[in-house]
Amino acid sequence: xxxxxxxxxxxxxxxxxxxxxxxxxxxHMILFFANFNxxxxxxxxxxxxxxxxxxxxxxxxSYFEKDASDNKLIVIGFGSDAKVKVGVLRYLSTTPxxxxxxLKNAVKEVGPGDExxxxxxxCTNDEEILVTTMNVVLGQKKVRLVGGTVFGxxxxxxxxxxxxxxxxxxxxxxxxxxxxxGKIRTYSENIYKLNPDAKRHIATKVNLKxxxxxxxxYKPASEVYANELGIPKSQIVxxxxxxxxxxxxxxxxxxxxxxxIGEGGSLINYKKFNENDTVAILHLEDYEAINADTRSKIKAxxxxxxFVFSVNCIYRxxxxxxxxxxxxxxxxxxxxxxHVGVVGGGEQYNTQHVNQTMVxxxxx
Numbered sequence: 001x002x003x004x005x006x007x008x009x010x011x012x013x014x015x016x017x018x019x020x021x022x023x024x025x026x027x028h029m030i031l032f033f034a035n036f037n038x039x040x041x042x043x044x045x046x047x048x049x050x051x052x053x054x055x056x057x058x059x060x061x062s063y064f065e066k067d068a069s070d071n072k073l074i075v076i077g078f079g080s081d082a083k084v085k086v087g088v089l090r091y092l093s094t095t096p097x098x099x100x101x102x103l104k105n106a107v108k109e110v111g112p113g114d115e116x117x118x119x120x121x122x123c124t125n126d127e128e129i130l131v132t133t134m135n136v137v138l139g140q141k142k143v144r145l146v147g148g149t150v151f152g153x154x155x156x157x158x159x160x161x162x163x164x165x166x167x168x169x170x171x172x173x174x175x176x177x178x179x180x181x182g183k184i185r186t187y188s189e190n191i192y193k194l195n196p197d198a199k200r201h202i203a204t205k206v207n208l209k210x211x212x213x214x215x216x217x218y219k220p221a222s223e224v225y226a227n228e229l230g231i232p233k234s235q236i237v238x239x240x241x242x243x244x245x246x247x248x249x250x251x252x253x254x255x256x257x258x259x260x261i262g263e264g265g266s267l268i269n270y271k272k273f274n275e276n277d278t279v280a281i282l283h284l285e286d287y288e289a290i291n292a293d294t295r296s297k298i299k300a301x302x303x304x305x306x307f308v309f310s311v312n313c314i315y316r317x318x319x320x321x322x323x324x325x326x327x328x329x330x331x332x333x334x335x336x337x338x339h340v341g342v343v344g345g346g347e348q349y350n351t352q353h354v355n356q357t358m359v360x361x362x363x364x
Contacts, residue, residue, distance in 0.1 A: 001179045001363040002079025003307040005340060007064055009072050013041035017049060020075040027077035029084040029175060031120070032057035032162075033342055034073045036152050039160060040167045042073060047165030054086040056173040058122045058161045059152040061317065063310075063330050063341035068317075070152050076309075076340060081181040083110050088163040089133070089172040092126040096133040104137045106176045112141045115183045118361050120309070121147035123172035124159035127346055127353035128272050130172055135351050143176065144186045145351075146361045148311035148344025182364025185302060188349045189294045189358040191316070192282040194246055194253050199228060203277040212266040213245070213256075213273045220265025225258075228281055236261060241284070241319045244356050245269065248278040255282065257315055257355035270346055270355050288325065291332060294358075298336055302362050305337035310360035311344045336362070 004027065008019035016038070024030075030050060034042045036059035046055050061070040078084060085106035089099045110117060119138055123130050127149055138145055150159040161173035177184070201224060205215035216224040226233045229243060237259060245256040245267070260268035273279065298305070310333065320326040333339045341360075349359045 001181060001306045002081055003338060003363070004077035004079070005064065005338060006075045007072055011038070013038050013045050016073040017042060017045040017075070020073050021049065024075070024077045026080065027053050028080055028082045029053065029078040029086065029177070030055040031076040031175065032074060033060040033062045035059060035071050036154060036157065038073065039162055043162035043165050043167060054084055054164060054175070056086050056122070056161065056163050056175050058150050058173065060150070061152055061343035063312070063333070063339070065334065066327070066330065068326060068330065074340060078177065081179065083178040083180055084175055085109050086163060086173070086175045088161070088168055089130070089174065090168060091170060092123065092130055092172060093170050096126065096129050100133060100137065103134065103174065107137055107141050107143060110176045110178045112143050112178060115185060116180070117176065117178040118144045118146055118184045118186060119174055119176050120361065121145065121172050121174040121348065122150055122161050123147065123348070124150050124161060124170060127348060131348050131351055131353050139351070145348055146186050146311065146359050147348035148342060149346035151314055151343050151345035179363055182304065183302070184364070185362045186349070187294060187298060187360050187362065188354070189290060190253070190255065191285055191287040191290050192244055192246070192255055192356060193285045194248070194280055194282055198280045200248070201279045203273045203275055203279050206273050206275050207266070208272055208274070210262070211269050211272045212262050213269060213279065214264065214266040216279055221267040222261050222265040225267065225281060233261060236267070241315060241322070243281050243283060246280045246282040247271070247273060248280060253282070254352055254354050255356040271353055291329060295332060295336060298362055302364065304364050305362055307363040308333065308336050308339040308360055310339065310341040310358055311347050312341055312358045313347055313356045314343050314345055315356045316358060317343045
């Protein structure tokens with residue numbers, strides 16, 4: 001697929017857009033990432049500069065070449081072999097189906113084929129409801145979903161996404177992209193594993209609204225977690241980089257990151273548990289070896305890579321930073337081909353919202 005990548009550290013939106021789009025000609029779609037304070041202005045500048053080009057974007061820490069930064073504007077242009085429709089799903093917290101017909105029409109117009117179409121999305125909130133809603137449309141046509149929760153929003157501000165020059169809160173921006181000259185394959189990477197002898201617990205009490213796991217096995221969730229690992233409760237939140245929670249569904253394990261302890265000893269997470277879910281504590285594995293295995297699989301299945309786009313969880317970003325592995329990770333991803341990554345506050349992959357995961361799309 002024909003792709004263009006431009007960037008700028010300029011803090012003036014007009015100048016940054018001019019620098020980042022230098023050499024961009026006749027794009028069929030534009031995807032951008034910027035500092036939170038520049039999102040609205042960048043969206044408007046891109047609309048003025050490319051009035052007929054569908055555009056989506058949001059704020060993010062971005063990975064490009066050797067830089068990981070939240071002060072850089074990244075512009076990705078998709079060329080003439082991309083068939084694209086973009087849109088927005090508004091009112092995620094109250095009426096997530098409000099704009100679902102627009103997504104249905106977008107998929108219909110793009111006309112997905114065999115492994116040649118994905119839906120890229122970025123959302124501000126209510127991820128579990130979002131993926132269920134989107135799957136009503138995407139599942140019928142077997143369109144893969146890759147996305148992330150907006151990250152990089154200052155305290156006291158609300159996350160936002162931009163679509164065709166307009167900015168929305170409580171929303172999801174999306175692009176349904178078909179590669180008319182090749183395939184688009186998707187991957188997810190989990191560096192946390194469920195040990196064969198790990199204890200399985202049952203979520204006996206939850207609070208879906210606050211994403212609290214209140215009780216496991218009829219005991220306060222924090223008590224069960226601390227006792228199993230032999231650590232004080234005061235270390236549970238910081239221990240998320242080594243031992244997050246896992247939601248077990250059949251043969252699949254989905255990471256749920258704990259970030260707080262609630263009243264009565266509950267664990268507050270970035271992903272919901274449902275009552276009667278099977279829960280286990282996961283363990284950090286050899287992430288360098290797992291990274292290498294993922295890249296080997298991507299190379300084996302994609303002999304002609306033109307572009308790789310990834311969403312890396314903020315907790316993985318912090319872990320890799322603490323372990324002095326982040327630069328190596330970015331360099332290694334760059335060996336696959338042109339690569340742009342962003343940091344997400346959560347990740348969406350097909351029918352699931354997950355935590356502490358990398359998801360990526362690989363374009364022929």
